[in-house]
Amino acid sequence: MLRALPPVILALLLAVLPLLATWTTVVLTLALAKGLAVLGIVVLLRAGQVSFGHALYFAASGYAAAFLAGSLGGGEVLVLLLAGLATSLLLGLAIGWFVVGYRYIFFAMLNLAFSMVLYSLLEKFFHITGGSDGLRVPRPTLLGMTLERAEFELGLFYLTLGLAVLAAFLVHRYLASPPGQALAALKTNETRLEYLGVSARAVFLGGYLISALLAGLGGTLQALVQGLVTPEMGYWVASGELVFIAILGGAGHVIGAFAGALVYEFVQIYAAAFAADVWQLILGTVLLLIILFASRGLVGMYQDLWRRGEGKEAAP
Amino acid sequence: MTPQLLWLATLDGVAYAALVFLVAVGLTLIFGVLRVLNVAHGSFYAIGAYTAASLGIAISSGGLPGWLSYPALILAAVLIGTLLGSLIERQLLARIYGKEEVLQLLVTFAVFMILEDVQRLVWGVQPYFQDTPLRLLGTMEVAGVFYTRYQLLVLPATALVVLVGLRLFLRHTLQGRVILAVTQDREAAMAMGIDAHRVYLTTFVLGASFAALGGALASPTTALVPGIGSDMIVLSFAVVATAGLGQVEGAALAALLMGLGRSFAVYMYPEFEVLMPYLIMVVVLLIRPQGLFGVAETRRI
Numbered sequence: 001m002l003r004a005l006p007p008v009i010l011a012l013l014l015a016v017l018p019l020l021a022t023w024t025t026v027v028l029t030l031a032l033a034k035g036l037a038v039l040g041i042v043v044l045l046r047a048g049q050v051s052f053g054h055a056l057y058f059a060a061s062g063y064a065a066a067f068l069a070g071s072l073g074g075g076e077v078l079v080l081l082l083a084g085l086a087t088s089l090l091l092g093l094a095i096g097w098f099v100v101g102y103r104y105i106f107f108a109m110l111n112l113a114f115s116m117v118l119y120s121l122l123e124k125f126f127h128i129t130g131g132s133d134g135l136r137v138p139r140p141t142l143l144g145m146t147l148e149r150a151e152f153e154l155g156l157f158y159l160t161l162g163l164a165v166l167a168a169f170l171v172h173r174y175l176a177s178p179p180g181q182a183l184a185a186l187k188t189n190e191t192r193l194e195y196l197g198v199s200a201r202a203v204f205l206g207g208y209l210i211s212a213l214l215a216g217l218g219g220t221l222q223a224l225v226q227g228l229v230t231p232e233m234g235y236w237v238a239s240g241e242l243v244f245i246a247i248l249g250g251a252g253h254v255i256g257a258f259a260g261a262l263v264y265e266f267v268q269i270y271a272a273a274f275a276a277d278v279w280q281l282i283l284g285t286v287l288l289l290i291i292l293f294a295s296r297g298l299v300g301m302y303q304d305l306w307r308r309g310e311g312k313e314a315a316p
Numbered sequence: 317m318t319p320q321l322l323w324l325a326t327l328d329g330v331a332y333a334a335l336v337f338l339v340a341v342g343l344t345l346i347f348g349v350l351r352v353l354n355v356a357h358g359s360f361y362a363i364g365a366y367t368a369a370s371l372g373i374a375i376s377s378g379g380l381p382g383w384l385s386y387p388a389l390i391l392a393a394v395l396i397g398t399l400l401g402s403l404i405e406r407q408l409l410a411r412i413y414g415k416e417e418v419l420q421l422l423v424t425f426a427v428f429m430i431l432e433d434v435q436r437l438v439w440g441v442q443p444y445f446q447d448t449p450l451r452l453l454g455t456m457e458v459a460g461v462f463y464t465r466y467q468l469l470v471l472p473a474t475a476l477v478v479l480v481g482l483r484l485f486l487r488h489t490l491q492g493r494v495i496l497a498v499t500q501d502r503e504a505a506m507a508m509g510i511d512a513h514r515v516y517l518t519t520f521v522l523g524a525s526f527a528a529l530g531g532a533l534a535s536p537t538t539a540l541v542p543g544i545g546s547d548m549i550v551l552s553f554a555v556v557a558t559a560g561l562g563q564v565e566g567a568a569l570a571a572l573l574m575g576l577g578r579s580f581a582v583y584m585y586p587e588f589e590v591l592m593p594y595l596i597m598v599v600v601l602l603i604r605p606q607g608l609f610g611v612a613e614t615r616r617i
Contacts, residue, residue, distance in 0.1 A: 050418050052355075052425065098598065101605060104417040105353040105561075109553045110601075113594050116550050120590040236546055240429060247422065277436060284429030291419055291426070292411060 006302075007255050011165050018157055022150075027265055029157045029225045032164045034245065035261035037218035039171055040211035041246040042257045046175060047207055048187025052108045052239050053115030054215045056095075057088040059234030060118060061216030062223035066135040074140045077159065081220050088216025089209065096208040100201055103186075115234055122231040134230030137223050153225065160221050164258060167214060172254050174210065183207045215242070237280070244283050247290055250299030259298050324461050325579045331467035331537070333575025334475035338530030339548055340555040340567045341478065342523035348499050348562035349519040352409060355424040357527050358549025359431035360396060364528025365535040365544065366439045368392035372446040372535070385448045389532040397525025405520040410513065428549070436542055444540040471533060478526065479568050486564075495519055499562070527552075554597040560610020570608060 014032075018025040037058050044051055061084035068083045069075045099110045122129045129135065141147070142155045174180045182203040185193045190200050223229045232238065241264075249260025272279060294301060343357045371388040404427060412420050453465035486492040497505040498515045506512050530548075538544075555574055559566030574593040581592040600608060 045418070048416070048418060050421060098602070105347075105421065106557065108421055109353070109550070109557065113550055113554060113597065116547075117591055117594050124587050124590075236550075240425065243422070243425070278433050280429040281433035281437075284426040284433075287426040287429070288408070288423065291422055 007168065010255070010258070011161065014161055015158070018154060025153050025157050026225060027269065028262075029153070029160050030222060031262045031265035032157075032160045032258065033218045033221035033225065034242070034265065035218070035258035036164060036167055036221070037215040037242050038245045038249065038257040038261050039167060039254065040214035040218075041242050042249075042254065043171060043175070043183070043207050043211045043214070045246060046180070046187070047183045047204060049103060049107050049204075050243055051111040051211075052236065052243065053111030053113070054211065054242055055234045055236070055238035056111070056115035056118050057091060057212045057215035058219035058222070058238060058242075059115075059122065059229070059231070060091055060219070061085070061088045062219040062229040062233055063122065063129065063135065065220045065223045066137045066229045069137045069140055070135065072140075074138045076144065077140050077142045077156070077224060080140055080224065081217070084216050084220030084223075085213055088212045088219075092209045092212030092216075096205050096212065100204040100208055112236060112239065115236065115239055119231050119234045119236075122234060129231070132231055134228055134232075137227045137229060139227065140224070156221070156225055160225075163217065163221070167217070168254050168258065171210070171214075175254070179203060179206055241283070244287055247287060248298060250296050253299040256299040263298065320460060321583055323459055324463075325583045326576065327458070327461065327463050327468060328582070329576035329579035330572070331471045331575075332579060333572045334471040335530050335534045336548075336551060336555055336575055337475045337568050337571035338478060338533070339527045340552040340559075340571055341482065341564055342526035342530075343552050344556045344559070344562055344564060344567050345482075345526070346520055346523035347556070349495060350409065350413075350516055352413075352420045352424065353553075354520075354523070355421065355549060356404065356427040356431055357523075357552065358545035358547070359428055359435070360400065360524045360527035361531040361534075361548045361552075362435055362540075362545030363400065363431065364393050364396045364531030365540050366435060366444060366531075367396055367528075368532035368535045369444045369446040369540055370439070372448055376446075376448055382448050382452050385446075385452070389449065389535075390529070392532045393525050393529035396528040397523075398521055400528075401521040401524030402517060404524075405517050409516075409520070413516075428545075432542070432545060435545070439540075441542055444535075447536045450536040467537060474529070474533060475568070478529075479565070482564060491518070551593055554593045558597045558600045558607055560607025563607065563609040566607065566609030 014028060017028060037054065040057070041051065041054060044054075064087035065080040065084045069080055072079075095111075095114050099107055099114075102110060123132055126132075139147075139149070139152055142152060142159070145155075147155060175184070182193060182198050183206070185198075186200060186204055193200050193203070219233060222233070245260040245264050246257060247260075248264065249256030249258070268279075271282065275282060296303070339357065339361050342360070343354060346352065346354050346357070368389050371392055372385045375384050375388055376382070408423055408427065409420075412423050449470075450464055450466045453470070455462045455464050456468065457463075458468065484492075486496055494505070494510055495515055495518070497508070497510060498512050502512055505515075531544075551574070555567055555570045556563075558573070559570035574596055577592040577596050578589060581589045604610070
């Protein structure tokens with residue numbers, strides 16, 4: 001039970017923060033939305049794979065929600081979320097069918113290639129997608145209620161928080177379940193997995209679809225809270241950010257995805273103001289430092305502190 | 317499409333393929349020996365291009381004769397390949413050779429992120445344009461189409477020289493054979509007394525120089541803007557994957573295929589210009605997952 005405590009405390013803290021400081025509402029929503037997408041990367045990392053193109057699903061679902069909201073003159077948040085999820089599911093099936101046959105370099109780069117294709121399509125077909133200016137997303141109703149801006153943002157925050165908690169719980173259960181364990185076996189010994197009569201392809205496709213759905217959910221929520229979608233959502237920089245946050249939080253850790261996203265989003269608010277020109281440079285440097293010196297990320301540092309506090313030896 | 321346009325598209329495609337080949341051959345060479353896919357490879361291309369443009373501008377503003385801009389292209393490539401290449405290989409890659417493949421990918425990706433901003437800091441976001449090497453050679457008529465001599469002759473000739481030279485180097489010199497030996501079996505080569513780490517360094521510098529040369533040669537033909545590096549790494553990966561990882565001659569053919577595919581798309585369906593290389597890659601990989609010339613690797617238990 002004690003192990004479940006930190007996530008619960010984190011969720012409760014997040015739930016009251018917007019009531020204490022209103023300005024944090026949008027930032028927290030953005031961070032959680034990104035955290036959902038990062039969770040998708042974490043699922044892939046469990047299989048020992050990394051995708052340099054998962055912003056593809058982030059952007060595609062965001063645009064799907066934007067198109068639908070535009071044609072409905074707003075629509076309903078839950079309907080838009082379903083549309084976003086359906087988009088990433090279909091895309092994930094089509095692309096996943098192809099890429100799950102590959103590992104490591106090929107897997108990473110093929111995902112990157114697909115995301116570059118989507119990015120350039122979003123930019124080139126400006127009469128449909130608004131080009132680099134993107135599309136506005138008219139404010140939808142939330143659970144049938146037409147809300148003012150502030151109330152809508154608060155409502156959307158609690159919806160996002162609820163979805164994040166639900167997703168974290170489900171992914172946690174998934175990773176502990178037989179399919180999740182089989183996914184982890186892709187990393188440790190794929191051949192043995194096949195000898196056990198388990199289809200590595202099916203296992204990986206399952207994990208890939210879950211990661212695509214999570215990225216799509218995050219993208220839809222970001223589109224809704226920002227009221228805007230731009231091709232930048234699908235650029236390689238965005239994909240790199242997702243991978244970066246996953247490593248920052250602690251590769252392969254569910255709570256790490258959200259902890260990493262929260263730290264990242266708040267640091268970005270302050271840092272981007274005076275370091276916008278060198279933002280990628282800072283990210284790259286930190287990424288190198290984490291990989292070379294603290295490969296378990298924030299979660300690992302937290303666990304080390306915890307152990308030291310109890311006077312125990314660090315686990316081998 | 318008139319025959320004249322068809323011919324023009326072919327010339328465009330060949331010139332472009334020559335540049336892509338130079339970058340891709342560096343990528344595939346590095347992968348073949350180090351077994352690391354260098355995501356930062358596109359940055360070598362971009363930085364090589366910017367350096368060549370800066371040197372060219374310095375030469376023309378210093379009042380020096382224009383022909384000096386040709387050696388400046390080579391100088392930029394060698395400079396960037398040697399300095400940046402050896403720095404990255406020695407200080408970073410050497411630390412991660414034994415680690416997981418995912419970590420190796422992430423390290424080169426981190427280097428790529430850093431170098432993207434370094435470019436922006438050094439050269440800014442304004443487009444750079446320096447076309448002295450292109451203008452000096454002028455244009456000539458081929459079968460009714462006027463085309464620049466630089467793109468018609470210099471680019472394909474350089475690519476051919478690199479292709480043939482690399483083959484001769486790898487097959488017929490001691491240093492080249494040592495590289496091939498490490499590619500085929502690192503442990504056996506090391507047991508024979510070959511210093512694998514020196515081979516890694518030479519190969520990485522050589523590969524980085526090819527990418528920088530591609531960038532330097534491309535600089536007179538196009539305006540340099542931020543982002544050319546990221547486009548190029550994806551494109552050259554597409555070429556390398558289509559050919560089969562580690563295949564030098566295959567990369568030349570795949571580059572030609574993609575260069576032509578792209579330029580025909582430019583004239584016929586301009587919206588699909590960027591899609592073309594990926595379409596070719598996906599079709600090839602669907603039929604032959606190991607690439608056109610790749611050898612299927614047996615999985616080790």
